[in-house]
Amino acid sequence: MAERFFLYDDTEETKTRFVSFMGENTRxxxxxxxxDRHYGKSLVLDMQGSRFAIIGQDDLDEEGYLEHAFQLSEEDAAELRSFLFELL
Known part of the structure; x- marks a missing residue:
C-alpha cells in the first residue's frame, strides 16, 4: 500500500451550537x-437538508448565497439570514 499523502491533519477546539426553529414554511x-480555521467564519450545517456552508457576515450580505448553498426559496432564505445575522 502506498504511503498516504496528507494535505493537512489538524485537531482544533471548536464551539458548536445546535438549534432548531420553525420558520413560516420550513423547519x-x-x-x-x-x-479559527475559516478566518472567523462559521460552519453552518443543515442537518435535515444534508447541506452545509462556511458563512460569515459578508456572505449574509451576498445576494442569493443562502438560497444557493441551502437550496432555499427567497422567503425561507430570508428567515435563515435573519437568524444568522443575530448569531454571527
Missing amino acids: FDLAITQT
Whole structure:
C-alpha cells in the first residue's frame, strides 16, 4: 500500500451550537460550529437538508448565497439570514 499523502491533519477546539426553529414554511435544524480555521467564519450545517456552508457576515450580505448553498426559496432564505445575522 502506498504511503498516504496528507494535505493537512489538524485537531482544533471548536464551539458548536445546535438549534432548531420553525420558520413560516420550513423547519430549520442547524449545527453551527465556530472555529479559527475559516478566518472567523462559521460552519453552518443543515442537518435535515444534508447541506452545509462556511458563512460569515459578508456572505449574509451576498445576494442569493443562502438560497444557493441551502437550496432555499427567497422567503425561507430570508428567515435563515435573519437568524444568522443575530448569531454571527
